[in-house]
Amino acid sequence: MQSSLYGAKVLVRILLAATVVGALFLTLQFSSKLPTGAIEEPAEHSANATYENKLTSSENSYKCINPYAQPGFIWMETRNTVDNTTWVPFYSGLLDEQFAQLWDAKGVPVDKIIDDTRYFPNYFPPNDLLKSAPTQWFQLMRQYKSVADTVSTEKSPDRKEASTKTLQELEQQLYWLQNRSLLVVGDSVDETLVSHLCNSFDATLEYGQTNDTSIVSCNIREWNLTVTHWQFGCVGHHCSNVAGETLESIDQKWNQYFIPTSGSVVGQNGVSPDLIIFQFGLWGEQFFVNQYRQYVHWRRLDYTRTLNYKELVVYTQLLRRTVSILRDLYGHSVPILYRTVALKNTKEQDMPALNLDSAARYACRELDVEIMDFGWLMRGYYSFYSDDVNIDNGPLSALWANMAFWYLFRSQGGVEVRGDLVKMPDTDVTTVDGWNMCHDSFMRDLKIRS
Numbered sequence: 001m002q003s004s005l006y007g008a009k010v011l012v013r014i015l016l017a018a019t020v021v022g023a024l025f026l027t028l029q030f031s032s033k034l035p036t037g038a039i040e041e042p043a044e045h046s047a048n049a050t051y052e053n054k055l056t057s058s059e060n061s062y063k064c065i066n067p068y069a070q071p072g073f074i075w076m077e078t079r080n081t082v083d084n085t086t087w088v089p090f091y092s093g094l095l096d097e098q099f100a101q102l103w104d105a106k107g108v109p110v111d112k113i114i115d116d117t118r119y120f121p122n123y124f125p126p127n128d129l130l131k132s133a134p135t136q137w138f139q140l141m142r143q144y145k146s147v148a149d150t151v152s153t154e155k156s157p158d159r160k161e162a163s164t165k166t167l168q169e170l171e172q173q174l175y176w177l178q179n180r181s182l183l184v185v186g187d188s189v190d191e192t193l194v195s196h197l198c199n200s201f202d203a204t205l206e207y208g209q210t211n212d213t214s215i216v217s218c219n220i221r222e223w224n225l226t227v228t229h230w231q232f233g234c235v236g237h238h239c240s241n242v243a244g245e246t247l248e249s250i251d252q253k254w255n256q257y258f259i260p261t262s263g264s265v266v267g268q269n270g271v272s273p274d275l276i277i278f279q280f281g282l283w284g285e286q287f288f289v290n291q292y293r294q295y296v297h298w299r300r301l302d303y304t305r306t307l308n309y310k311e312l313v314v315y316t317q318l319l320r321r322t323v324s325i326l327r328d329l330y331g332h333s334v335p336i337l338y339r340t341v342a343l344k345n346t347k348e349q350d351m352p353a354l355n356l357d358s359a360a361r362y363a364c365r366e367l368d369v370e371i372m373d374f375g376w377l378m379r380g381y382y383s384f385y386s387d388d389v390n391i392d393n394g395p396l397s398a399l400w401a402n403m404a405f406w407y408l409f410r411s412q413g414g415v416e417v418r419g420d421l422v423k424m425p426d427t428d429v430t431t432v433d434g435w436n437m438c439h440d441s442f443m444r445d446l447k448i449r450s
């Protein structure tokens, strides 16, 4: 255990060297990007005018709006369903809503405000708010699967025809998932979310041969869509609450497992996954909490201690290194997202995880990495966890999937503005740099929120 402290020092030294190279690279990256602002260039980007006409809304120019970066709320129909779950941004409404009168002269409520809503079901939200919510890709995909199953088994010609028509409509919205590959690098929280996603499509989870990490992937055959997860952190029976990931053990995982198998994680472009989502907040927390426990010779793990500046330096260097490994593996244009930390469902608190997350937001801005702010959107929804850390199958896992596909859609050249699909991805993805259309704008909008 003493070796991990030593390892940290060595790593910092190695990283300092890497930093210089990284900084040089970043300078080049940033300077090659013109500050173009919002994209205002409608027709040129589209390879398919039919789509364009059908899907262009009243908006004539693309605006870069990330619905998941707007204030809003999670709408779910019931707490047990994955259907009808979405993030609903407050684009309008709220301030414009009028109640005739809230209370009469005697203070008796006139308008019914309180109802038995616990999870924003049924009557809520108003339809126009819901219309501008981001597309529920996950639900559309599930609908596709269920209609496709119906089409193949339906005997009545009329119903078969109706289902076939529905299927074709869905196909026109979902064709861009074909041959795509999503790589998720994280911990058991991510692995759980990935397995909920795979299970929703009856896609078999295939585990790689490892004994001290976990590599799992599934292929959703409806689109030949592959989802892969690489796991940091302790896996298996030897785990205990003092088990931790050290900087060496992270290195070992890369060298022994992830890098050697990275060649099999490629999507449409043949060289990289189409989107990478990564984070290791809770294991980062565990690392520092364990270091402190050893330092003060306690048995107990203290999750209330605030990390110091040097610890944040070590952590952000680790992030930098991770991003740089991924870019070395897959090229610098591969879209990478940092997924914000989902705090634990325990009484212990998570001060270090919050500190790390805040540092990560800063690091992402410097490293030109966008943020998938899942942790922020679902903070407080602990009753939807299946244990201390993992999220159960249900509304939150559906929200995660919707977000992941929103970003994947964008990475393929799709543009969605306030719930309207104003531009569908081009089928020839090599001609568009979909991600960069809004990337600069979103990087400028990055907020430090924790």
Ligand SMILES: *[C@@H]1O[C@H](CO)[C@@H](O)[C@H](O)[C@H]1NC(C)=O
Residues within 6 Å of the ligand: 047, 048, 049, 050, 051, 172
């Ligand atoms: C545009 O997309 C539609 C819908 O899939 C397709 O039928 C049509 O052939 C496409 N047109 C071109 C020019 O690619």
Ligand SMILES: *[C@@H]1O[C@H](CO)[C@@H](O)[C@H](O)[C@H]1NC(C)=O
Residues within 6 Å of the ligand: 083, 084, 139
């Ligand atoms: C809720 O989900 C069901 C099943 O997917 C769907 O038929 C229904 O239209 C959805 N309701 C809303 C308001 O989206």
Ligand SMILES: *[C@@H]1O[C@H](CO)[C@@H](O)[C@H](O)[C@H]1NC(C)=O
Residues within 6 Å of the ligand: 178, 179, 180, 181, 224, 266, 267, 268, 269, 270
């Ligand atoms: C599935 O997608 C991958 C990645 O694009 C591709 O290499 C593979 O050939 C595809 N398989 C089929 C059966 O289309």
Ligand SMILES: *[C@@H]1O[C@H](CO)[C@@H](O)[C@H](O)[C@H]1NC(C)=O
Residues within 6 Å of the ligand: 178, 179
């Ligand atoms: C998917 O990959 C297969 C095999 O490489 C290819 O034949 C097919 O055209 C691809 N589909 C799309 C939509 O790119």
Ligand SMILES: *[C@@H]1O[C@H](CO)[C@@H](O)[C@H](O)[C@H]1NC(C)=O
Residues within 6 Å of the ligand: 211, 212
């Ligand atoms: C697990 O893998 C490590 C690293 O290759 C090896 O040293 C160890 O012996 C393996 N343990 C088992 C139980 O196979």
